[in-house]
Amino acid sequence: MDSLKIIANDSMKESLPEFSIGDTVRVDVRIREGDRERIQAFEGTVVARKGSGIAETFTVRRVSYGVGVERVFPTHSPNVEAIKVIRRGKVRRSKLYYLRDRVGKSAKIKQRIG
Numbered sequence: 001m002d003s004l005k006i007i008a009n010d011s012m013k014e015s016l017p018e019f020s021i022g023d024t025v026r027v028d029v030r031i032r033e034g035d036r037e038r039i040q041a042f043e044g045t046v047v048a049r050k051g052s053g054i055a056e057t058f059t060v061r062r063v064s065y066g067v068g069v070e071r072v073f074p075t076h077s078p079n080v081e082a083i084k085v086i087r088r089g090k091v092r093r094s095k096l097y098y099l100r101d102r103v104g105k106s107a108k109i110k111q112r113i114g
Contacts, residue, residue, distance in 0.1 A: 008054040012076045019058075021046055021096060022089025022109050027060060027073055028081040039081055042071055045089065045109060047096045061099060063107075068100060088112040 019025055026043040044062030047070065051057055056075040061068060073080055090112040099107050 012054055016075065017083055017085050019046060019083065019085050020089075021049060021094055022091035022112075024086040024089065025060060026084045026086055027071075028084075029073070030079045030081050043086065044069075044071075045096070045099070047099060048094075061096075 023046050024044065025046055026041050028039050028041050031038055031040050042060060042062070044060040046058055047061045048059040049056070050059075054076055057072050058075060059070055059072050061070045063069070088111060089109040091109060096109075
């Protein structure tokens with residue numbers, strides 16, 4: 001079991017920004033199309049964080065052309081190129097699944113100052 005932890009610690013990323021639930025983030029994801037690679041940005045609100053260590057994931061939600069889109073990203077994946085915090089959110093829940101039922105101004109999250 002210790003050797004498994006050593007392998008997991010080697011593949012964990014060192015420089016991750018501090019982000020929490022309710023923050024608006026831009027995630028740059030490496031996408032392979034055939035033999036070509038490109039980086040695609042996905043910007044939205046962090047709705048959930050799950051797991052710990054190498055298995056940690058976070059869910060980002062955005063509304064695209066009137067349709068809600070959620071993507072789950074493994075935090076320490078080599079395909080996640082960068083995570084950039086755009087704005088901090090002030091929330092009182094650890095999971096923001098209630099945003100799925102809301103549209104417009106009621107789906108807004110207050111900005112955290114400081």
